[in-house]
Amino acid sequence: MRVATEVVELLVKSAGTWLFEGHQFGLSDREWMALRFLARANRFSRTPSALAIFLGTTRSGTSEIAAQLRKKELVIPEPSAEDRRSITLCVTPQGRKFLDRDPINALRDRIAALTIDDRSQLRHSLRRVLVQSDVAQREHNTDICSGCIFLVEDGARSERQFKCRRFRKAIASKETALLCTYFEEPGSRDLAAKTA
Ligand code: SF4
Structure with a gap:
C-alpha cells in the first residue's frame, strides 16, 4: 500500500x-x-x-x-x-x-528522456488506472482513436482505411492517432456493469 x-x-x-x-x-x-x-x-x-x-x-x-x-x-x-x-x-x-x-512541455521532455520501455510501461499503467477510475465514475474517457471499440478496418478500399461504427464515418489512417472525446475502451461496458 x-x-x-x-x-x-x-x-x-x-x-x-x-x-x-x-x-x-x-x-x-x-x-x-x-x-x-x-x-x-x-x-x-x-x-x-x-x-x-x-x-x-x-x-x-x-x-x-x-x-x-x-x-x-x-x-x-x-x-x-x-x-x-x-x-x-x-x-x-x-x-x-x-x-x-506549453507549461507541460518540460514534464513531457523529462518523460521523453526515459527509456522506451519505461515510457511504455508508464503509459500502460497510467492508462489502466485511469480507465478503471473513469469507468467507475461514468465519465467520458478521452483517448486515442486507435484503441476504441468502435473502430473497425474498412476492407472495401485498397489502402488501409478505417470506419467509426459510432459516427458511421470513414476514418483516415492518420486520424486514428488523434484524441476523441467519444472513445470507448474495449471491455469498458463489462467493467461498468461490474462496478454498477
Ligand atoms: S468514437 Fe471516436 S475514438 Fe471511437 S472510433 Fe469513433 S472517432 Fe474513433
Missing part, C-alpha cells in the same frame, strides 16, 4: 505542472488545456460540446475559454463538415506555434 500511496503523491505533485493560479504566457491552466486538446483532437471532438466534456465545464464556461483563445487568434471557428448546426474549433498556425510554450 505504501508504494501505491507514494505513486498517488507523485501524481498530485506532477499536477502542479498543468494546474496553476493566474496565467502562464497569457493563458490560464484551463485555456492551455483547451488549446492542447484542440490541437490533438479528431474532427468529432473539436466542437464546443466535446471540448466542454473534455474540460468538465459547463457550455458557458467553455464558451468563455474558446472566446479567449479566439481573441488571441490561437483558434478560429469554422463550419462543421459533420454537422451543419455546429462549428469546429480549429487551432491556427499561430496557435500551434504557441504550443511550443
